[in-house]
Amino acid sequence: xxxxxxxxxxxxxxxxxxxxxxxxxxxxxxxxxxxxxxxxxxxxxxxxxxxxxxxxxxxxxxxxxxxxxxxxxxxxxxxxxxxxxxxxxxxxxxxxxxxxxxxxxxxxxxxxxxxxxxxxxxxxxxxxxxxxxxxxxxxxxxxxxxxxxxxxxxxxxxxxxxxxxxxxxxxxxxxxxxxxxxxxxxxxxxxxxxxxxxxxxxxxxxxxxxxxxxxxxxxxxxxxxxxxxxxxxxxxxxxxxxxxxxxxxxxxxxxxxxxxxxxxxxxxxxxxxxxxxxxxxxxxxxxxxxxxxxxxxxxxxxxxxxxxxxxxxxxxxxxxxxxxxxxxxxxxxxxxxxxxxxxxxxxxxxxxxxxxxxxxxxxxxxxxxxxxxxxxxxxxxxxxxxxxxxxxxxxx
Amino acid sequence: xxxxxxxxxxxxxxxxxxxxxxxxxxxxxxxxxxxxxxxxxxxxxxxxxxxxxxxxxxxxxxxxxxxxxxxxxxxxxxxxxxxxxxxxxxxxxxxxxxxxxxxxxxxxxxxxxxxxxxxxxxxxxxxxxxxxxxxxxxxxxxxxxxxxxxxxxxxxxxxxxxxxxxxxxxxxxxxxxxxxxxxxxxxxxxxxxxxxxxxxxxxxxxxxxxxxxxxxxxxxxxxxxxxxxxxxxxxxxxxxxxxxxxxxxxxxxxxxxxxxxxxxxxxxxxxxxxxxxxxxxxxxxxxxxxxxxxxxxxxxxxxxxxxxxxxxxxxxxxxxxxxxxxxxxxxxxxxxxxxxxxxxxxxxxxxxxxxxxxxxxxxxxxxxxxxxxxxxxxxxxxxxxxxxxxxxxxxxxxxxxxxxxxxxxxxxxxxxxxxxxxxxxxxxxxxxxxx
Numbered sequence: 153x154x155x156x157x158x159x160x161x162x163x164x165x166x167x168x169x170x171x172x173x174x175x176x177x178x179x180x181x182x183x184x185x186x187x188x189x190x191x192x193x194x195x196x197x198x199x200x201x202x203x204x205x206x207x208x209x210x211x212x213x214x215x216x217x218x219x220x221x222x223x224x225x226x227x228x229x230x231x232x233x234x235x236x237x238x239x240x241x242x243x244x245x246x247x248x249x250x251x252x253x254x255x256x257x258x259x260x261x262x263x264x265x266x267x268x269x270x271x272x273x274x275x276x277x278x279x280x281x282x283x284x285x286x287x288x289x290x291x292x293x294x295x296x297x298x299x300x301x302x303x304x305x306x307x308x309x310x311x312x313x314x315x316x317x318x319x320x321x322x323x324x325x326x327x328x329x330x331x332x333x334x335x336x337x338x339x340x341x342x343x344x345x346x347x348x349x350x351x352x353x354x355x356x357x358x359x360x361x362x363x364x365x366x367x368x369x370x371x372x373x374x375x376x377x378x379x380x381x382x383x384x385x386x387x388x389x390x391x392x393x394x395x396x397x398x399x400x401x402x403x404x405x406x407x408x409x410x411x412x413x414x415x416x417x418x419x420x421x422x423x424x425x426x427x428x429x430x431x432x433x434x435x436x437x438x439x440x441x442x443x444x445x446x447x448x449x450x451x452x453x454x455x456x457x458x459x460x461x462x463x464x465x466x467x468x469x470x471x472x473x474x475x476x477x478x479x480x481x482x483x484x485x486x487x488x489x490x491x492x493x494x495x496x497x498x499x500x501x502x503x504x505x506x507x508x509x510x511x512x513x514x515x516x517x518x519x520x521x522x523x524x525x526x527x528x529x530x531x532x533x534x535x536x537x538x539x540x541x542x543x544x545x546x547x548x
Numbered sequence: 549x550x551x552x553x554x555x556x557x558x559x560x561x562x563x564x565x566x567x568x569x570x571x572x573x574x575x576x577x578x579x580x581x582x583x584x585x586x587x588x589x590x591x592x593x594x595x596x597x598x599x600x601x602x603x604x605x606x607x608x609x610x611x612x613x614x615x616x617x618x619x620x621x622x623x624x625x626x627x628x629x630x631x632x633x634x635x636x637x638x639x640x641x642x643x644x645x646x647x648x649x650x651x652x653x654x655x656x657x658x659x660x661x662x663x664x665x666x667x668x669x670x671x672x673x674x675x676x677x678x679x680x681x682x683x684x685x686x687x688x689x690x691x692x693x694x695x696x697x698x699x700x701x702x703x704x705x706x707x708x709x710x711x712x713x714x715x716x717x718x719x720x721x722x723x724x725x726x727x728x729x730x731x732x733x734x735x736x737x738x739x740x741x742x743x744x745x746x747x748x749x750x751x752x753x754x755x756x757x758x759x760x761x762x763x764x765x766x767x768x769x770x771x772x773x774x775x776x777x778x779x780x781x782x783x784x785x786x787x788x789x790x791x792x793x794x795x796x797x798x799x800x801x802x803x804x805x806x807x808x809x810x811x812x813x814x815x816x817x818x819x820x821x822x823x824x825x826x827x828x829x830x831x832x833x834x835x836x837x838x839x840x841x842x843x844x845x846x847x848x849x850x851x852x853x854x855x856x857x858x859x860x861x862x863x864x865x866x867x868x869x870x871x872x873x874x875x876x877x878x879x880x881x882x883x884x885x886x887x888x889x890x891x892x893x894x895x896x897x898x899x900x901x902x903x904x905x906x907x908x909x910x911x912x913x914x915x916x917x918x919x920x921x922x923x924x925x926x927x928x929x930x931x932x933x934x935x936x937x938x939x940x941x942x943x944x945x946x947x948x949x950x951x952x953x954x955x956x957x958x959x960x961x962x963x964x965x966x967x968x969x970x971x972x973x974x975x976x977x978x979x980x981x982x983x
Contacts, residue, residue, distance in 0.1 A: 355642065358642040497933070524604060538605045
């Protein structure tokens with residue numbers, strides 16, 4: 153279908169009705185069969201997802217998101233008006249008293265790929281300390297740890313999440329998660345050895361350094377693990393502050409037995425925070441990356457990248473209707489930016505988003521959103537992109 | 549952003565899954581005042597978006613104000629080809645897709661800003677040693693980037709060097725369609741008319757992969773018309789060589805990788821992609837795309853610009869920057885039999901010592917350059933961050949500076965411009981910058 157044809161006008165209402173039907177009926181119908189996961193003492197292990205089945209044996213679930221959008225690039229409509237935003241499935245099994253096995257897979261529109269997020273074996277050493285191994289989301293920022301579609305206030309993750317961290321970003325590794333501090337100001341932590349980023353961030357990346365292309369490295373290609381860790385503070389009941397970092401080599405130094413390059417490193421630091429203030433929920437996330445680029449590629453591939461997002465949300469009506477006790481109407485705004493080459497004027501993206509959300513807690517949300525983005529190429533030429541979106545996301 | 553765990557009073561953590569956020573609870577209390585909430589106004593604003601705030605959903609630029617627009621009058625099939633070619637033109641290659649082993653940039657679009665001219669930082673460096681293009685030393689062009697395991701080329705000592713700013717690619721189909729006879733009609737190699745301006749075609753022999761059915765192709769010398777010294781006769785050749793030399797992408801036309809002959813490291817197959825890395829179709833798509841790129845429309849005519857046009861002619865700038873040439877036959881109908889206001893005669897002229905690169909190219913000597921078309925100057929700054937880079941290496945930052953740097957056959961026109969009153973110079977510049 154070519155851009156701007158009137159066919160969308162006829163088809164869109166039917167799809168909207170279908171999405172509305174799924175949104176309004178499915179969560180209600182299945183609420184009774186959905187069991188709540190017992191609260192673990194530390195993060196990880198599919199912490200927030202409602203599941204079917206028996207958590208003491210095996211439980212499962214998933215979530216999906218549909219997206220209707222009228223997106224325009226410099227005034228020209230994008231012919232893709234209807235798409236799947238995300239599709240996810242997860243399961244967890246209790247193998248023994250202290251052992252758990254979890255699996256999760258996600259397709260995400262923003263990164264346009266399927267990610268095996270989790271094949272994770274966890275040993276609950278004690279209530280405040282877990283050891284785990286396998287494939288799991290690296291703790292690079294709150295968004296990468298908690299990004300189930302029905303819980304997002306926006307249809308798209310922030311630019312720092314998609315362009316720097318590459319949410320969902322899972323790697324093969326092992327490590328520990330724990331909690332300490334106790335009382336009212338606890339702290340959680342996670343430290344892992346993982347495969348780290350691969351040289352895909354350069355080798356498979358057209359047009360410049362792109363960390364997400366080198367993520368999801370399920371088999372190390374460089375003989376050394378990366379270290380990733382996160383510390384998370386909770387100074388009050390409604391506040392959370394986290395800082396995370398990953399550091400390690402990413403490239404192959406030999407191809408076919410011939411040395412082609414020296415060891416090269418990538419470092420990524422992500423900080424995030426959230427708190428309630430004056431009736432608003434405020435959240436922010438920022439990341440900075442340093443990449444050791446081979447000398448023959450300097451000037452084209454970025455050595456430094458940076459991104460940040462700030463968002464505010466507020467609940468306006470709760471409940472939305474008297475008989476619909478689980479509903480709420482929320483509004484959220486976000487500003488985010490990413491500079492994909494700090495050594496260059498250009499190669500950056502800046503975006504503002506607004507979203508009006510009807511939440512059917514805790515399992516579904518319908519969002520009416522608007523965004524406006526300025527993309528700058530490596531010449532610093534500006535391309536405006538904007539859109540109106542309707543998205544519906546629900547656990548199933 | 550969602551938050552999976554909140555600390556409990558006993559120091560443990562519980563998921564927020566079934567728990568209304570704090571903001572929700574506070575909103576319950578403040579519900580009656582919600583209609584007065586500023587956020588409500590935000591909702592109203594959001595709801596009003598579809599009702600006609602076009603700017604909030606971006607607007608189309610006016611016709612003729614971009615370099616990447618197709619010619620008017622193309623058929624639906626040709627427009628489809630245009631879209632295919634645009635995709636290929638903008639395709640950035642990764643190393644695993646074949647980029648390198650040595651190269652200058654990652655895509656066509658990464659050199660030609662918005663399909664217009666390039667910037668000094670992506671200037672190509674050509675070199676030769678005497679009349680030799682120095683293949684054994686990495687000539688005729690330095691590839692200063694290399695993938696891991698390969699060694700970028702470095703400029704050898706004692707060679708003649710020419711820096712070449714990537715030229716605009718719009719309008720090249722019209723240039724291709726200009727009949728040889730229209731170009732040759734203005735030749736005056738021996739300055740027979742004694743006006744101090746010669747002008748001659750650069751006769752070049754296209755490579756064998758350019759078939760006779762292709763404009764500018766076939767055996768024997770052909771009139772060169774592309775490149776700073778008109779050293780290329782065929783768009784196909786220009787495109788194939790850009791893939792091969794600038795991006796290190798082999799095609800079915802040139803299927804052997806370009807490597808650094810002076811490198812101490814030789815690892816075959818480094819880029820991980822089998823040769824040829826793109827097929828002939830992709831190359832032809834790009835050729836067709838460029839053929840169908842329209843030149844931007846000139847600015848509105850004003851009395852001052854009309855005065856500037858007259859001064860442009862009076863200063864004999866038009867001897868080389870001819871206002872228009874006529875196309876001949878062409879398989880794309882809209883290219884055929886029309887006047888093309890490119891402001892160039894597409895001939896070689898001696899521009900003096902100041903601009904000389906002292907490096908021959910085809911039959912062009914080190915002082916000769918093809919007359920640069922002036923079209924597109926009106927909006928060139930918009931694609932160069934507000935700046936302007938003119939002449940073959942981008943050394944001139946304004947039209948006036950470019951004029952003042954002219955020499956050789958153009959010295960008379962330059963001096964005439966310099967002798968004009970300031971108001972006349974401004975009118976002439978206004979005219980040129982409105983093209």
